[in-house]
Amino acid sequence: MSINDMTIRIGGEAGMGLESSGAGFSQALTRGGLYAFGLPDYYSRIRGGHNFFSIRTSPQPLYSHAEPVHLVLALDVETIRRHVDDLVAGGAVVYDEEIEVPEELHRSDVSLFPVPLTKLAEERGGRKIMRNTVAFGVAAGLMGFDLTYLNSVIRDNFAPKGQKVIDANLRVAEAGAEASEPFQTDFPFRMEAVSDAPPRMILNGNEAFALGALAGGCRFVASYPMTPGSPVLHWFAAHADEYGAVIKHAESEIAAINMAVGAGHMGARVLCPTSGGGVSLMVEALGLAGITEVPVVVYDAQRPGPATGLPTRTEQGDLLFVMHASQGEFPRFVLAPGTVEESFRIGWQVFNLAERYQTPSIVLSDHYLAAAYRTIEADALDFDQVEIDRGELLTEEDLDELEQPYKRYKVTESGVSPRALPGHPNAVWVSTANEHDEFGAVSEDADNRIAQADKRMRKMEGMSEDMEAPSLYGPGKADVTFVSWGSTYGPIKEAVDRLNEEEAGRANALHFSALHPFPPEATAALEQTQRTIVVEGNGTGQLETLIRARTGLSMDSSIRKYDGRAFSPKYIMAHLLEA
Amino acid sequence: MVSLRDFNVETLPTWCKGCGNFAILSAIKMALAERDLAPHEVFFATGVGCGSKLPHYMRSTGLHGLHGRTLALATGARLANHGLPVIAVHGDGDSFNEGMNHFIQTVRRNINLVDVVQDNRIYGLTKGQYSPTSEKGKETPTSPRGAIERPVNPPALALTMGATFVSRGYSGELQHLAWLIGEALDHPGYALVDVLQPCVTWNRSYAYAYYKERVYKLQEEEGYDAADHGVAWEKAHEWGERIPIGIFYRDESLPSYEDQVPALQAGPLVKQPLETLTAEQVEALRAEIM
Numbered sequence: 001m002s003i004n005d006m007t008i009r010i011g012g013e014a015g016m017g018l019e020s021s022g023a024g025f026s027q028a029l030t031r032g033g034l035y036a037f038g039l040p041d042y043y044s045r046i047r048g049g050h051n052f053f054s055i056r057t058s059p060q061p062l063y064s065h066a067e068p069v070h071l072v073l074a075l076d077v078e079t080i081r082r083h084v085d086d087l088v089a090g091g092a093v094v095y096d097e098e099i100e101v102p103e104e105l106h107r108s109d110v111s112l113f114p115v116p117l118t119k120l121a122e123e124r125g126g127r128k129i130m131r132n133t134v135a136f137g138v139a140a141g142l143m144g145f146d147l148t149y150l151n152s153v154i155r156d157n158f159a160p161k162g163q164k165v166i167d168a169n170l171r172v173a174e175a176g177a178e179a180s181e182p183f184q185t186d187f188p189f190r191m192e193a194v195s196d197a198p199p200r201m202i203l204n205g206n207e208a209f210a211l212g213a214l215a216g217g218c219r220f221v222a223s224y225p226m227t228p229g230s231p232v233l234h235w236f237a238a239h240a241d242e243y244g245a246v247i248k249h250a251e252s253e254i255a256a257i258n259m260a261v262g263a264g265h266m267g268a269r270v271l272c273p274t275s276g277g278g279v280s281l282m283v284e285a286l287g288l289a290g291i292t293e294v295p296v297v298v299y300d301a302q303r304p305g306p307a308t309g310l311p312t313r314t315e316q317g318d319l320l321f322v323m324h325a326s327q328g329e330f331p332r333f334v335l336a337p338g339t340v341e342e343s344f345r346i347g348w349q350v351f352n353l354a355e356r357y358q359t360p361s362i363v364l365s366d367h368y369l370a371a372a373y374r375t376i377e378a379d380a381l382d383f384d385q386v387e388i389d390r391g392e393l394l395t396e397e398d399l400d401e402l403e404q405p406y407k408r409y410k411v412t413e414s415g416v417s418p419r420a421l422p423g424h425p426n427a428v429w430v431s432t433a434n435e436h437d438e439f440g441a442v443s444e445d446a447d448n449r450i451a452q453a454d455k456r457m458r459k460m461e462g463m464s465e466d467m468e469a470p471s472l473y474g475p476g477k478a479d480v481t482f483v484s485w486g487s488t489y490g491p492i493k494e495a496v497d498r499l500n501e502e503e504a505g506r507a508n509a510l511h512f513s514a515l516h517p518f519p520p521e522a523t524a525a526l527e528q529t530q531r532t533i534v535v536e537g538n539g540t541g542q543l544e545t546l547i548r549a550r551t552g553l554s555m556d557s558s559i560r561k562y563d564g565r566a567f568s569p570k571y572i573m574a575h576l577l578e579a
Numbered sequence: 580m581v582s583l584r585d586f587n588v589e590t591l592p593t594w595c596k597g598c599g600n601f602a603i604l605s606a607i608k609m610a611l612a613e614r615d616l617a618p619h620e621v622f623f624a625t626g627v628g629c630g631s632k633l634p635h636y637m638r639s640t641g642l643h644g645l646h647g648r649t650l651a652l653a654t655g656a657r658l659a660n661h662g663l664p665v666i667a668v669h670g671d672g673d674s675f676n677e678g679m680n681h682f683i684q685t686v687r688r689n690i691n692l693v694d695v696v697q698d699n700r701i702y703g704l705t706k707g708q709y710s711p712t713s714e715k716g717k718e719t720p721t722s723p724r725g726a727i728e729r730p731v732n733p734p735a736l737a738l739t740m741g742a743t744f745v746s747r748g749y750s751g752e753l754q755h756l757a758w759l760i761g762e763a764l765d766h767p768g769y770a771l772v773d774v775l776q777p778c779v780t781w782n783r784s785y786a787y788a789y790y791k792e793r794v795y796k797l798q799e800e801e802g803y804d805a806a807d808h809g810v811a812w813e814k815a816h817e818w819g820e821r822i823p824i825g826i827f828y829r830d831e832s833l834p835s836y837e838d839q840v841p842a843l844q845a846g847p848l849v850k851q852p853l854e855t856l857t858a859e860q861v862e863a864l865r866a867e868i869m
Contacts, residue, residue: 031869185687201868211864217853219842220659241841243860246658246848251684258648262624262655265642265662267849270655288645378869383861388853421849423641423663428618430634432643433627441590442635442643 002190004058008071008139009086010132011052011079014045018075021132022053023373024153025139026202029057030375032149033197037062038373039566044227044311050078059194062374063339063490067570070189071142073135075117080105090188094138094180096131113138113183116162120179125172133169137176144190147177199378203345205369205487207379209299210235212347213271215386218297220268222248222256222276227311228367229301232273253281257296261285264294265431267393267421269351273299276318277308279362283325286360290330291418292431293409293456295354295361298322302366304564305573313564314367316486316537320364320545323516331415331459333361334516338489339360340374344381353466356391357459358419364515366537368566369487392418394427402426407438411451415458460517467514469521474500474508480576481529483555485543487566488535494569499576512543518550526553533579534558535572581617583608586637593632599776600630600697606748607666607695608637609757614764623780624653626673629704630697630776633668647677650685653692661837662847664764665692672702675711675731679714686740689768691739691835693760696733696771699778700785707781733773734815734827738808744770745811745828748793748809751787752824762826775824790822797825805829 008025010018017041026038034057042051069086074095084093089109095101097114106112115138121130134152154169165306178329196384203211210232223233233247240247246268249500250256260270272282279300289296300322304315323334333353337343346363354361399406400422406427410417417438420427430441435452437443450459474496482492500508510525510532526532526547532555534544539562545556557579561567586608594600611621623641625631626649634641640663644652649669657665674696685694700717702708708721712733716725737745744766756774763770771867775794777786797803797814803811803825811828822837837843845851856864 010776061732064649199869201865203868207868214864215856215861217855218849219848219853220655222655244842244845244848244851246840247843248654248658254648255651255654255681255684258644258651259655259658261644262652262657263659263848264655265658265858266622266656268659269658284645285648288648292642292644378865381865383856386855388855390853423619423660425617425619428638428640430623430639430641430643432635432645433645442632 001189002192004060005056005066005144006058006189006191007056007069008073009052009054009068009069009083010073010075010135011050011083012075013048014051015047016075017129017132018051018053018294020331021136022055024157025136025150026055026373028150028153029055029145030200030202031152032145033194034059034191034363034376035062036202036373037065039065040371042312050082052079057173057191063493064569065372065566067568071139073139074099075131075135077101084110092142092183092187094135107448111183111186115176115179120175121172124175125168127168130169130172131353134172134176137173138180141177141180142184142187144192146193149193151256159523182207182463201378201381202372202373202377202399203340204373205337205340205365206231206371207235208340208343209337209347209363209365211381212344213240213297213351213384214245216348216351216455217269217388218271218351219243219245220260220270221245221273222250222263222270224250224253224256226275226278228303228370229273229275229278229299230298231370253278254285257282257285257298260296261292261294264289264296265292265422269355271297271299273301275303276302276305276321279318279322279325286332287326287328287330288433289360290326290332290456291433291435293358295358297350297354297361297363299363299365302364302372304562310564312367314487314537314566315562315564316366316488316542317562318364319485319515319542322364329453330456331359331377331463332516333359333463334364335361335514336486336512337369338445338486338511338513339369340376341380343369346513348386352387352389355393355461356416357463358388359414359459360393364486366487392416394418394420397426399424405439407495408440409438409452409455411434411438412453413458415455416460416462439517464517464520467517467520470512470525472508472510472525475505476508477530478505478508480507481528481532482507482572483532483534483543483547484509484536485512485515486537488537491567491569491572492535495572498569498573515546518546522547523551523553526551532556533576535567537561537567581615583612586618586639587637588636590636594629594637595780596755597779598629599699599774600633602750602753602756603630603695603697603774603776604633604636606753606756607762610760610764613757613761616664619664622656622665624649624656624665624667626669626678628670628673628810630670631673632807633666647673648681649673649678650694654685654690655869657690657692657837658840658843658848660847660849661691661843662850666695668695669697670703671696671698671700671710671712675831676731679711680849683740686737686742686769686771688836689743689746689833691768691837693763693770693772695760696773697776698725698733698773699776699782700730701778701782703781713763726764732815733771735812737771738812738815738828740827742771743768743830743833744826745815746771746826747775747824749775749790749824751790752794755796755824767831768833776821793820793822794824795821795828797823832862
């Protein structure tokens with residue numbers, strides 16, 4: 001039976017290569033003309049425990065994971081124990097024949113396929129670690145997916161390790177596919193490659209943001225590793241030499257952002273990728289960037305807090321924190337992409353915004369968006385649209401012609417003062433974390449204080465105008481409007497589609513990608529709704545609070561989640577009844 | 580030619596009469612003028628404290644940042660524009676309390692900058708609390724029964740971290756201090772200039788009278804070899820009747836951090852063109868995710 005929505009889940013211990021092989025199989029599905037959504041689920045440990053990677057695939061575009069699982073690839077018995085109940089009727093478990101499956105884990109409507117995963121990996125590949133490749137070979141065989149695509153991914157991804165490793169992996173994938181043959185008649189689900197599909201891309205939110213940042217001229221990245229933000233630092237480190245970027249794995253997030261302020265002041269486009277705990281350490285320097293008017297971009301891939309919280313899981317708990325972080329008042333941007341495509345777009349746009357308004361800017365992602373791999377169309381990352389706008393930056397020639405002493409903090413109507421970079425004889429000034437006058441000199445004068453504070457905050461007017469209006473998905477009028485920000489976009493989009501399939505006009509969604517300054521169009525958009533339900537991944541309703549503070553409007557209801565796990569379309573639909 | 584007058588400004592320092600910072604300010608100007616470095620040709624990174632206001636009291640270019648973060652700021656400035664020499668100026672509290680981690684890291688990275696520490700062994704701006712270089716037993720508002728900790732030894736600590744230039748100056752020896760700062764500017768890596776800087780208001784036991792009869796110049800000692808790490812280590816621990824000033828240790832053979840960053844081989848980062856990606860680059864990046 002050919003189906004159009006299938007989920008394969010591979011599970012085992014940390015250290016078994018589940019994420020890399022899962023990402024690789026997702027890539028193979030993409031090359032085979034299918035869409036994939038690959039979601040890692042792991043614990044904060046290097047070895048042992050229980051990790052899994054779920055790959056949802058379909059000939060139609062996907063925006064989220066889904067709960068029903070069709071095939072479980074179990075590298076250990078724990079995987080069967082934890083996931084056998086997630087399988088649909090007719091589903092199957094592929095497991096290593098060395099595993100003894102206890103009687104209580106047998107289900108009458110689920111098949112058990114014993115395959116010599118370890119034996120094949122060792123005999124045909126030479127290493128036990130290749131079990132994951134064997135398992136995906138079995139999966140390809142069972143679903144009727146042409147092995148060619150998996151082979152092409154193996155060739156590309158193992159290329160740095162040499163031909164021997166490539167060949168070994170090709171052999172074990174083939175062995176897996178062969179081993180699936182006796183079970184193919186007992187596995188009812190098929191999803192074949194779509195050979196005439198156009199080429200597509202697959203990446204996660206971290207990679208998309210990094211790509212956008214690089215395209216937008218970011219060439220200085222200072223960071224201290226913190227899950228789930230560190231892959232952005234890794235990505236830049238891997239590309240630094242080729243694209244002429246300086247990356248600094250600093251001694252702490254405090255060092256990272258102070259380095260970024262130093263580099264940004266000199267004129268580099270700077271980025272500090274991290275997670276909420278890292279932002280906590282960066283708080284004082286956010287204020288430094290605010291008062292010295294240095295463009296700095298902080299990327300916060302959120303995870304559940306407080307403190308260490310749930311290090312490898314997802315939450316949208318940092319919104320009100322990053323909006324207010326640091327003492328005193330200064331302008332800042334807070335933007336939150338909802339999709340991989342938007343992570344790329346905001347990735348470059350934020351550098352223009354930060355530089356145009358000479359102020360710190362924060363991008364909020366979260367584990368679900370940052371880490372999940374999603375297939376997108378080949379033209380979905382619009383590199384042609386990318387532009388680099390440095391705002392009111394004085395050129396060498398402008399400075400050559402300057403006749404008056406340079407005022408770095410000149411009081412202007414827009415609040416933006418023409419910016420020089422250090423090193424020109426006509427632009428000799430010292431910026432300071434203290435309140436200062438137009439020249440940058442420390443000043444405690446009351447009138448000057450008002451003039452400078454007002455100048456800085458006036459930037460918020462222009463910034464507001466540059467904020468993106470909330471986007472509407474679905475019919476213009478609907479019984480229910482889901483209101484959201486960040487990664488909940490995907491699951492909500494699918495829930496909206498499903499609800500409208502059941503009955504036209506049941507739901508639409510209003511999504512905020514720009515959160516601070518709050519987009520002026522929000523009020524009008526919200527006033528056109530019938531019944532609003534805010535869907536957000538935190539326990540206190542941070543977007544809901546923000547909407548009320550900014551528009552005076554109370555939302556009708558909410559669906560909140562703070563268990564560290566992402567929303568799924570099914571979860572949203574199930575909770576709609578109670579909301 | 581750059582002259583001392585080029586650094587003059589009308590702003591008067593907020594420092595107390597007799598403060599050791601005046602000599603540091605003069606010495607920096609002298610070193611810069613002697614090397615023909617104009618106010619726009621050097622970048623100052625400073626922190627918080629009386630002394631960190633120094634660049635406001637001369638015509639200069641710089642960033643006066645947060646307490647303790649001076650060297651992180653200076654590192655960022657260097658990595659973005661290594662065409663400008665960087666002088667970090669901050670006190671002992673900024674350097675060795677709030678900023679100790681950055682000190683150690685900057686030393687071991689060998690970032691090419693001059694690190695002037697205004698080491699008055701006391702907190703001045705916050706009114707006389709003990710500092711990381713205050714002697715054990717120092718009685719202050721935050722150590723009324725005497726400081727329990729033993730003091731940090733800046734030159735020795737820098738040596739253990741692999742510093743390539745370790746020196747000590749004294750505010751009472753202006754010419755010598757100017758010479759030291761000049762040598763530090765010439766050094767192709769991290770250069771510590773720890774300055775014995777009398778705080779005449781809060782630390783009178785370590786005022787000019789104390790140092791005047793104790794300091795002596797290493798470079799005037801017969802046969803002193805600043806290339807000898809062992810001797811430098813010994814001298815870094817000499818403190819009492821005799822207190823050495825001058826260059827403890829110098830090794831110009833090691834590359835700076837900046838020298839080893841591939842992206843900086845094409846010149847200062849901010850001098851490289853900032854453009855959108857080429858069609859070839861976009862194709863290469865797309866290929867990675869197809």
